[in-house]
Structures are given as C-alpha cells and as structure tokens.
Amino acid sequence: MLNNHTENSFAIDIDDTDKQLLRLLQTQARMSITELAERVNLSATPCARRIKRLEDSGIITGYHTQTDAQKLGYPLAVFIAISMDRHTADRFEHFEEKIQSFDELVSCSIVTGRTEDYLIKVRVRDMAHYEEFLLHRLNRIEGVAQVHTSFELREVFSRSVV
Template identity: 55%
Template sequence: MTNIDNIDRQILRIVQEDAKISNLELAERVNLSPTPCARRVKHLEDAGIIAQHITLLDPEKLGLNLTAMISVTMDRHTADRFEKFERDATALPEVMECYVVTGQDSDFLIKVLVRDMRHYEEFLLRRLTKLEGVSGVHTSFVLRQPINKHVLPI
C-alpha cells in the first residue's frame, strides 16, 4: 500500500462524496494551493488508490425497481469453469456485482437489477441458467436497502 498522509485522506474523503469537485475547490477545502493538490490527486490515481471517477444513477428512476441477490452453484469446481462463468456473467447487463463466496452451498453471489418480476424471470430462465456450468440458483429479493455506502472508511 502506498503511504498516504492526512491530507491525502481528506482528498479521498472529499472526492468519494463529490467526483465533480473542481481542483480549485478541492485545494481550498484541504488547505493547499491548486498545483500541489492536483499532484496529490494524480499520485493517488497513478497508485491505483483512486480507481475511477463515476456518476451514480438512481436505478428506480430508470425503471430498475427490483434487486435480486442470486446464489449460483457450479457443476464443477475448476479454475476454467469459474473463469468462464465470470466472463459470461460480466456480459449480462443486469449483473451489477459478482462475488466468489465460501461458507455457503453456492459458489457465486451476484447482485442483479431488473425492471420487474417478468424481467427477472426472463433473465433467470433464458440467460443465467443457460450459462455453462450453472447447476443451481437460489434467489433472495431485496425489500429495501437501509444502508447504501459508497464512501470507504479511510
């Protein structure tokens, strides 16, 4: 891990909350002049600490009203089988997150956003269960999301 100081931590907290902040405003908020502030941000980007700058969208305002957490079980536990599933799942636009998990009867846990139950059914029966190696799925639907953090505790 790259050594970061308190000013770097302040910068990281601020840009996590507002990726559109100007360098001038950021520099003012962390009590630096603009050039050293820009250098610090560039260093944090080059070190991979700042991975990307993104805009978060509200899924419900775009008609994606149903979130499903799907446990996926594979037929074989081989690196090739898992890698193929990961590539194939990445190509499905509804899949927002994918985790390889342990301590359950499943191998993957994926988070899926869909419009409604009909969309979910189409996704499940026509695409997810057709992926090579998928031998079983178990779905839980999200009722609500009381915590939704995107700012890392640094």
C-alpha cells in the first residue's frame, strides 16, 4: 500500500508515547495491543485509541511484511537516475503508470537538484536480469531519454521516520 498523499495531510501533535508506539509498530507490527500497551505503560484501551488516531490521521498508512531480497533471489540492488525527453504532465503520468507495473521496482521518486527527473531503485537476480529490465522494459517507455545506473554495494541501514 503506497499512500504518499493522504486526505488528512495536516500534521497532528504526537507525544513521546505516540513515538514509542510508532517505533514498536515499525519493528514489530504483529505485537498485540496488550503487549504494546505494557511496553508504553498504558492500558489496552487508551493504547488502541492512540493507534486508531494515528491510523485515522494518516500517520500510520499500513502494516507491511519486510522480506529479505537476497533470500528471495534478488541480491542486486540498482539505483537508476532517469531523464525524460519532455517535462510535461502527460509524459510524467505515462512514465509513472508504466513503471508501477514492474515487479522489480522498490521505489520511485521525482527528484530535483540533478539533471535527471526520477530516481528509482530496483532489485534484480543478476546482471542478465538487469540488462533485460533496462533494455527491454525501462528504455522502451516512451519519453525515457537517458538513464544513469549505480549499483548498491551494501545497504548500511533503512528506516522510517518517527
């Protein structure tokens, strides 16, 4: 579930207990309400209310399973900077629609401060898989003018903001 723009896009006040709950849920989303409540020194009902408020406000956007890409056979992470041939809404919408259908895609962002327009991250099995992805799918999207590739040597860490 990808939800970058929520209808409730205003910031709500969160306190240290809310932050503790968010940290716990980010690392252990299957923890029961009772266990969460104990960990943040609340009873179950107020804890559940806080979580519901965080969900309703759009701070919690979903619950996800993290997987190990290497164990699933996708050890190679690739960052690809993409330049579009024209900067029009139609061109960008077309690209974004097409790119979402690629199973290898991990993330896609429009960026500024570079000559490229998009920065995507993909996971592939090996160099042959990357070559197929690049030449037969990515480069065939209408409007893709240039790509610059960087291979991830090692992810140092990845986390969500709390």
